Amino acid sequence: MARKFTPKVLTANDLRLGDVVYMTASGDWTRCHAEAELLEDEADAELRLLKAHGQSGIVVGAYLADAKAGPDGPEPVHFREAFRSRGPSNYDLGKQADSKRGTAHV
Amino acid sequence: MYEYSDFDEAFVRARAAQFRQQVERRLDGSLTEEEFRPLRLMNGLYLQLHAYMLRIAIPYGTLSAGQMRQLAMIAERWDEGYGHFTTRQNIQFNWPKLVDVPDIIDALADVQMHAIQTSGNTIRNTTTDVFAGAAADEIADPRPIAELIREWSTDHAEFQFLPRKFKIAITGTEADRAVIRAHDIGLQLVEKDGEIGLKVLVGGGLGRTPMLGQVIRDFLPVADLLPYLEAVISTYNLMGRRDNKYKARIKITVFENGLDAFKAAVEEEFARIRPTFSGVDQEILRVIAAQFAPPAFKNDPVDSYEAALSVDPVFRRWVARNITAHKVENHAIVTISLKEHGKTPGDATADQMRVMADLADRYGYGELRISHEQNVVLPHVAKADLPAVHAELLRAGLATANVGLLSDMICCPGMDYCALATARSIPVAENLATHFRDIGLEDEIGNLKIKISGCINACGHHHIGHIGILGLDRAGVENYQITLGGDAGPQAAIGDKTGPGFAYDEVVPAIERILRAYLALRESPAETFIDAFRRLGAAPFKEALYGENRDAA
Numbered sequence: 001m002a003r004k005f006t007p008k009v010l011t012a013n014d015l016r017l018g019d020v021v022y023m024t025a026s027g028d029w030t031r032c033h034a035e036a037e038l039l040e041d042e043a044d045a046e047l048r049l050l051k052a053h054g055q056s057g058i059v060v061g062a063y064l065a066d067a068k069a070g071p072d073g074p075e076p077v078h079f080r081e082a083f084r085s086r087g088p089s090n091y092d093l094g095k096q097a098d099s100k101r102g103t104a105h106v
Numbered sequence: 107m108y109e110y111s112d113f114d115e116a117f118v119r120a121r122a123a124q125f126r127q128q129v130e131r132r133l134d135g136s137l138t139e140e141e142f143r144p145l146r147l148m149n150g151l152y153l154q155l156h157a158y159m160l161r162i163a164i165p166y167g168t169l170s171a172g173q174m175r176q177l178a179m180i181a182e183r184w185d186e187g188y189g190h191f192t193t194r195q196n197i198q199f200n201w202p203k204l205v206d207v208p209d210i211i212d213a214l215a216d217v218q219m220h221a222i223q224t225s226g227n228t229i230r231n232t233t234t235d236v237f238a239g240a241a242a243d244e245i246a247d248p249r250p251i252a253e254l255i256r257e258w259s260t261d262h263a264e265f266q267f268l269p270r271k272f273k274i275a276i277t278g279t280e281a282d283r284a285v286i287r288a289h290d291i292g293l294q295l296v297e298k299d300g301e302i303g304l305k306v307l308v309g310g311g312l313g314r315t316p317m318l319g320q321v322i323r324d325f326l327p328v329a330d331l332l333p334y335l336e337a338v339i340s341t342y343n344l345m346g347r348r349d350n351k352y353k354a355r356i357k358i359t360v361f362e363n364g365l366d367a368f369k370a371a372v373e374e375e376f377a378r379i380r381p382t383f384s385g386v387d388q389e390i391l392r393v394i395a396a397q398f399a400p401p402a403f404k405n406d407p408v409d410s411y412e413a414a415l416s417v418d419p420v421f422r423r424w425v426a427r428n429i430t431a432h433k434v435e436n437h438a439i440v441t442i443s444l445k446e447h448g449k450t451p452g453d454a455t456a457d458q459m460r461v462m463a464d465l466a467d468r469y470g471y472g473e474l475r476i477s478h479e480q481n482v483v484l485p486h487v488a489k490a491d492l493p494a495v496h497a498e499l500l501r502a503g504l505a506t507a508n509v510g511l512l513s514d515m516i517c518c519p520g521m522d523y524c525a526l527a528t529a530r531s532i533p534v535a536e537n538l539a540t541h542f543r544d545i546g547l548e549d550e551i552g553n554l555k556i557k558i559s560g561c562i563n564a565c566g567h568h569h570i571g572h573i574g575i576l577g578l579d580r581a582g583v584e585n586y587q588i589t590l591g592g593d594a595g596p597q598a599a600i601g602d603k604t605g606p607g608f609a610y611d612e613v614v615p616a617i618e619r620i621l622r623a624y625l626a627l628r629e630s631p632a633e634t635f636i637d638a639f640r641r642l643g644a645a646p647f648k649e650a651l652y653g654e655n656r657d658a659a
Contacts, residue, residue: 017204
């Protein structure tokens with residue numbers, strides 16, 4: 001029996017800056033996990049991944065990561081993705097700092 | 107200290123220019139990521155969880171005050187104002203932007219530094235005793251040989267695509283502060299009939315399959331070193347496995363073939379290539395050795411130092427923990443702890459780097475060292491200057507008097523930064539340090555090596571910690587496995603797993619149970635944790651850890 005597909009977001013790192021990015025429903029890249037498109041159809045998710053692989057001038061290392069629906073948008077499922085969506089725990093750096101500086105949507 | 111020759115300078119500048127072009131070609135689309143990745147890794151540039159990471163080589167952990175100041179400048183100008191010193195005696199910047207890295211590499215070349223061969227399946231930075239050239243107990247300064255190995259191995263055409271990365275460590279003393287038994291090749295300077303030679307160990311390494319190196323040669327003349335290294339690594343290059351990344355290190359090659367068969371192949375190759383070494387390398391070694399001549403030590407009396415010791419308890423405590431005997435009586439070796447309680451082990455801010463550089467210039471003959479235990483060392487300080495050094499360190503938040511204590515932990519970046527990590531390690535270290543300080547047991551416990559890795563690759567050396575902590579991902583939850591009885595020194599040992607792992611917030615209480623058992627069981631305060639463990643075995647500590655619920659835990 002085929003395993004059940006669980007919802008995903010498409011994520012990668014920005015080529016020039018290295019920052020974590022997510023693909024939105026319009027096919028753009030955002031730096032905010034909650035603005036990602038929650039992909040609930042496997043075929044659709046695979047097509048999105050192929051599209052990302054074709055954008056090697058913009059992003060690096062695209063992959064599909066488990067996510068779930070939340071009140072403000074998709075939320076990470078695994079702790080690794082939660083850390084990627086925030087930043088390190090030892091300094092106020094990365095996305096957690098960007099959102100305070102109001103630069104989460106650059 | 108070693109100064110670049112014209113050849114070194116031209117080589118490093120050429121590589122910097124090449125890398126600038128490679129980055130340009132990646133950004134304009136001429137290179138795909140698949141094509142670019144090996145090129146950036148050859149220059150120490152990784153892509154980690156949140157950002158790129160640049161690993162910069164600090165050859166054998168030695169750097170000048172000017173080089174430290176340049177690292178501070180880079181941290182401020184192109185990173186987030188700090189750097190992370192590693193167990194390979196290197197420094198990592200965690201937030202560089204790809205577009206800035208060519209400028210960073212140029213800024214490094216300006217002070218005779220680079221990031222070449224800090225990644226990839228090549229011969230990495232040769233590490234050594236952090237007290238080299240200053241220790242009272244060494245046969246000779248091992249750094250000239252480490253520099254010779256650097257020159258020989260850099261861009262060595264035969265060894266750019268080994269089965270896996272390759273790490274060499276060298277020590278000049280029986281005390282082994284360089285963990286030579288956990289390296290692909292370990293070298294120890296030894297003396298026989300008045301001649302200095304090398305004991306050669308092969309096949310050590312940590313990671314998924316930890317093994318201690320075995321002696322392949324008891325005494326190798328120094329003149330035979332490069333051909334012998336070449337024979338060992340050539341043999342590994344041919345015999346080593348390339349079918350499975352996890353079985354590709356030399357420790358597996360030696361283990362699978364047996365030391366005797368491996369050694370026979372090495373000796374045959376050595377006999378073949380030895381005549382092709384004309385002795386030029388030994389002439390180069392003599393030129394190198396002259397550059398490591400000790401500084402002209404000051405002859406200041408120690409009265410002011412002794413006066414400060416008698417009146418200042420904070421200074422006295424710092425001296426007791428952070429000062430090591432120097433080979434010159436009126437000098438001392440200063441270890442600057444980068445392990446302030448609650449802070450990230452091995453991190454220094456740009457301001458702190460500048461303070462350490464200034465201290466090195468004013469009181470330390472311009473020289474600094476990075477230890478594999480992630481501290482900074484001023485190898486030569488006149489005792490008369492120690493009170494002034496301590497006062498400056500206090501002002502900069504760098505006078506933590508904890509060297510060798512529980513909070514002086516080795517800790518890898520873990521899942522706060524590393525793309526390979528399976529769990530966090532930094533907050534575990536922070537929590538352990540603050541907890542044992544707060545309950546007032548750190549001094550009571552005394553000398554103890556805790557080492558923490560955030561994945562099985564063991565950058566945090568957990569296998570050779572007296573207490574090792576390994577962070578894993580168990581079904582989507584962080585889980586920490588504890589090992590006991592490891593050791594990094596001359597009595598090197600791989601620790602044994604205690605049993606089932608612990609959740610993130612159970613780690614500190616678990617370590618406390620082990621250490622309270624130690625305090626109850628030790629014969630006297632003079633018996634350290636590892637001595638008590640060796641006397642008692644693991645059973646009483648496992649009992650303390652798991653109690654009656656051991657099987658169900």
